[in-house]
Amino acid sequence: MIALGADHGGFLLKEAIKAYFEKEGIAYRDYGTYSEDSVDYAPIAEQVARAVADQTAEKGILCCGTGIGISIAANKVRGIRAAVVVNAFCAQATRAHNDANILCMGGRVITEQEAVEFTKIFLATEFEGGRHQRRIDQIAAIERENL
């Protein structure tokens, strides 16, 4: 199951991703928001991040206006590596190198079509491990000492 969340700035991207998941039969849970009315992104980020951290969800996708605020909030949950992505290369690289477990995107930055394209790449790309695992371990050590 993929956990989806957005604030008003990312609502339309989330809806486009949901439509893609429906078409492809990909299991998801929508943690809101459910309209373009203004809402705060941090509580939505926390719910999606917790679902990923406790393995209720395999991966998460969070959208706000820029993808930045919602990623900062998600990264406060232990075990989360939430990455803001603005192109196909970053969508691939953040899985292959960072083992990112939440994809973050901005509704005021990219199109709905790009959001679906980056989602496909993110979900299809495996972590490469090797030297990148050492770097992930270093990030985890920082987290243990500071969060």
Ligand code: RB5
């Ligand atoms: C909301 O106006 C906006 O600040 C939010 O969607 C996001 O871009 C924050 O990083």
